[in-house]
Amino acid sequence: MSVSLGARDAPIVAIATAPGRGAVGIVRASGRDLGPLIAAVCGRRLAPRHASYGPFHGGAGEVIDQGLAIHFPAPQSYTGEDVLELQAHGGPVVLQLLLARCLEALPGARLAEPGEFTQRAFLNDKLDLAQAEAVADLIDASTEAAARSAGRSLAGEFSHRVDALAQRIVRLRMLVEATLDFPEEDIDFLQQADARGQLAEITRTLAGVLDGARQGALLRDGLRVVLAGQPNVGKSSLLNALAGAELAIVTPIPGTTRDRVSESIQIEGVPLHVTDTAGLRDDEHAADEVERIGIGRSWGAIGAADLVLFLHDLTRRGEPGYDAAEREITARLPEGVAVLDVWNKADAAATTDLPAGALILSARNGTGLDRLRRALLERAGWHAVPEGLFIARARHVQALRRTDEHLAQATALIAAARPELDLLAEELRLAHDALGEITGHFTPDDLLGEIFSRFCIGK
Numbered sequence: 113m114s115v116s117l118g119a120r121d122a123p124i125v126a127i128a129t130a131p132g133r134g135a136v137g138i139v140r141a142s143g144r145d146l147g148p149l150i151a152a153v154c155g156r157r158l159a160p161r162h163a164s165y166g167p168f169h170g171g172a173g174e175v176i177d178q179g180l181a182i183h184f185p186a187p188q189s190y191t192g193e194d195v196l197e198l199q200a201h202g203g204p205v206v207l208q209l210l211l212a213r214c215l216e217a218l219p220g221a222r223l224a225e226p227g228e229f230t231q232r233a234f235l236n237d238k239l240d241l242a243q244a245e246a247v248a249d250l251i252d253a254s255t256e257a258a259a260r261s262a263g264r265s266l267a268g269e270f271s272h273r274v275d276a277l278a279q280r281i282v283r284l285r286m287l288v289e290a291t292l293d294f295p296e297e298d299i300d301f302l303q304q305a306d307a308r309g310q311l312a313e314i315t316r317t318l319a320g321v322l323d324g325a326r327q328g329a330l331l332r333d334g335l336r337v338v339l340a341g342q343p344n345v346g347k348s349s350l351l352n353a354l355a356g357a358e359l360a361i362v363t364p365i366p367g368t369t370r371d372r373v374s375e376s377i378q379i380e381g382v383p384l385h386v387t388d389t390a391g392l393r394d395d396e397h398a399a400d401e402v403e404r405i406g407i408g409r410s411w412g413a414i415g416a417a418d419l420v421l422f423l424h425d426l427t428r429r430g431e432p433g434y435d436a437a438e439r440e441i442t443a444r445l446p447e448g449v450a451v452l453d454v455w456n457k458a459d460a461a462a463t464t465d466l467p468a469g470a471l472i473l474s475a476r477n478g479t480g481l482d483r484l485r486r487a488l489l490e491r492a493g494w495h496a497v498p499e500g501l502f503i504a505r506a507r508h509v510q511a512l513r514r515t516d517e518h519l520a521q522a523t524a525l526i527a528a529a530r531p532e533l534d535l536l537a538e539e540l541r542l543a544h545d546a547l548g549e550i551t552g553h554f555t556p557d558d559l560l561g562e563i564f565s566r567f568c569i570g571k
Contacts, residue, residue: 123146123149124142126139126211131203131565135201138199142193146194147194149218168213169213169570177200179199192238224556226565227563230571234560246270261331261332271551273324283310311526324501327495331503332503335419338417340389341425345456348388349475354377415449419452421452421460425473426457452487454471455475471487511550
């Protein structure tokens with residue numbers, strides 16, 4: 113989303129409820145002065161922050177609908193501007209009529225861009241950027257744990273931890289820069305103020321925030337898991353067992369699965385996006401062109417996975433053709449993609465002579481599924497959820513990692529016998545700027561446009 117400065121000042125209007133029919137629909141407007149709009153549509157003054165029931169008038173004085181109108185005068189509103197919400201019956205035609213009437217009655221008004229109400233809240237200091245993102249994350253939450261964590265971020269828990277860390281870096285920056293400004297002083301400011309100890313404590317605190325952000329990002333984005341292996345090793349059965357539903361067709365015929373079948377599940381509140389793929393074998397053994405295309409898509413899914421569950425068939429171990437194909441698949445697995453080996457069909461074969469700690473299960477009767485679920489969480493990097501966990505995004509984790517890198521450089525500099533104070537000050541500044549990207553203090557406009565363009569219209 114790219115909105116010019118002049119357009120940012122214009123009043124905006126949008127339907128704030130989801131498309132389709134519903135009991136209630138909301139039309140929302142925001143601008144510097146909504147008095148003309150209130151008079152034209154409601155025909156009367158509205159008490160601030162009180163729901164008033166009455167008619168909504170069209171341009172010729174006709175009644176479009178009856179409903180509730182709420183006026184939130186600036187600055188006590190979501191956007192920091194005047195906000196009007198019209199709660200009408202949720203028919204698409206009614207809401208379109210109200211939307212058109214608002215645009216007609218409010219001089220200079222235009223349709224809101226996706227996320228523009230929340231963007232104005234950010235620009236008017238009602239929310240920082242991490243809180244604004246939490247609005248969208250709360251709407252998009254796919255698990256209860258993700259929703260609760262997004263609520264904590266919206267309330268400012270993540271932002272407060274980042275701001276507290278930033279303030280400590282600022283104090284250390286002031287100390288270092290004061291030493292730079294007064295090099296002739298006999299007193300060693302850095303040693304007297306225990307600058308090295310302060311930096312070590314900041315780094316330890318950052319490690320805790322970074323760990324929480326990784327967990328929060330996992331709650332938000334989940335883990336992309338691909339089930340891979342030769343035909344008939346039980347991939348579709350395992351998908352059904354994990355999902356608790358008959359999602360994929362299961363038959364003894366090799367090559368039954370021709371295309372990817374995906375399902376999102378959750379384990380301890382962590383979303384896992386599991387994809388069943390066509391059995392992997394060389395083209396000359398594929399039944400037809402359709403299966404060959406499916407195998408190609410399987411390899412594409414494997415390359416994009418966070419984790420590959422490589423299923424092995426216990427009943428076919430030792431067969432020359434099967435073992436050779438296993439080695440070929442292993443050799444083709446992409447570098448950098450995590451692989452978890454799983455031995456299936458424990459209900460029908462012996463489990464001896466397997467590697468120590470091998471993950472053994474039966475997708476048919478459920479044996480070993482709980483252990484597999486724990487292994488999936490471990491591979492994802494998940495651990496016990498603290499009550500105060502906040503939602504986070506990949507960009508937050510990246511910013512915290514950059515902060516950590518700059519603090520590590522600062523630690524190396526301050527440990528030197530004669531620290532290069534100008535370099536130390538610069539590393540602390542860069543660490544501070546990286547933190548500022550999280551809350552929006554040092555965030556470029558193009559990144560803001562990218563973030564808010566992913567919001568729904570009306571929010």
